Amino acid sequence: MNIWIKILQWFNNHSDRTDLIMGFNTDAQKAFIAGLMPVLLQAEISRGCSEYKHSHSHWLYSGFRIKAFTGQQLSRNDIKLIGEAILNDDNLVRKLVVLGFDTLEVHCDVGNYGCRWQIKDFLVLGYSNNYNYLNNNSDGHNNN
Amino acid sequence: MDTIITDSIATANMSSNANPFNWLNITLLILNVILVLIIIAQTMMHKASRSKQYQAEQAIINQPTDWSNTMQVFKAQELYNKLKAVCHPDRFTDTEQNQIANHLFQQITENKTNYNRLVELQKEAEHKLNIKI
Incomplete structure (x- = not known):
């Protein structure tokens, strides 16, 4: 691939990824203010999981991380629910893959665990239950 | 020189x-x-x-990216819990209604995080199954 095109695509992708994150954060703020969401969500770009790489993955930052500001530990079902809402949207999953994301991570500001999904798994078949814990939860078991 | x-x-x-x-x-x-x-x-x-x-x-x-499903996911969960109880096929003994309820229940399960679709399914259930949710 030509180096100039690589440079141009890098800038374009970077702005598209930033637009996606900013759009999410704006909508999350509006939903929180309107009372649709009981928690304030904030999206950011993270390193992602190297095991989940695919051909479109960004070489360094390939994780789409959602942080829930709750002030308390969210339950496992609530964390799963937020992830499922994104992964059940086929168009959104496709867009995430094209923009170089390969990992979806959801966690809250308090506590030491969250969930992460391999986005590629949800491209065709829709939602399935294969999610992994980011860290060991308070019970000490690691669910793979 | x-x-x-x-x-x-x-x-x-x-x-x-x-x-x-x-x-x-x-x-x-x-x-x-x-x-x-x-x-x-x-x-x-x-x-x-x-x-x-x-x-x-x-x-x-x-x-255009639509984040509405993500932002209404907790409302969708409440509605899903209500619908899956009310529209369960076992509640309908009539064969025709049972088939409709079966189809609706599948749709409800598939769209359990999609609030807008669940609202449509709620109206459909009220209309076809003659129930009040």
Whole structure:
């Protein structure tokens, strides 16, 4: 691939990824203010999981991380629910893959665990239950 | 006389030193031009070969992103819990209603995080199954 095109695509992708994150954060703020969401969500770009790489993955930052500001530990079902809402949207999953994301991570500001999904798994078949814990939860078991 | 000879030697030295520099410059210039032409050719070939994929990617990227499902997911969960109890097929003994309830229940389960779709399914259930939710 030509180096100039690589440079141009890098800038374009970077702005598209930033637009996606900013759009999410704006909508999350509006939903929180309107009372649709009981928690304030904030999206950011993270390193992602190297095991989940695919051909479109960004070489360094390939994780789409959602942080829930709750002030308390969210339950496992609530964390799963937020992830499922994104992964059940086929168009959104496709867009995430094209923009170089390969990992979806959801966690809250308090506590030491969250969930992460391999986005590629949800491209065709829709939602399935294969999610992994980011860290060991308070019970000490690691669910793979 | 001596001065004239010295000048002629100096002139000869200068001309012999200048020639390699000129050739070097010309060679570098030609190489630069060739390099630029190669880059332009590669760009054109790349655009032609990858234009379809690029257009497809841009079409996906330019689609407006709808975060409403994500932002209403907790409301959707409440509605889903209500609907899955009310529209469960086991609650309907009539064969026709049981089939409708079965179909609706499948739809409800598939769209359990899609609030807008669940609202549509709620109206459909109220209309087809004659129930009040």
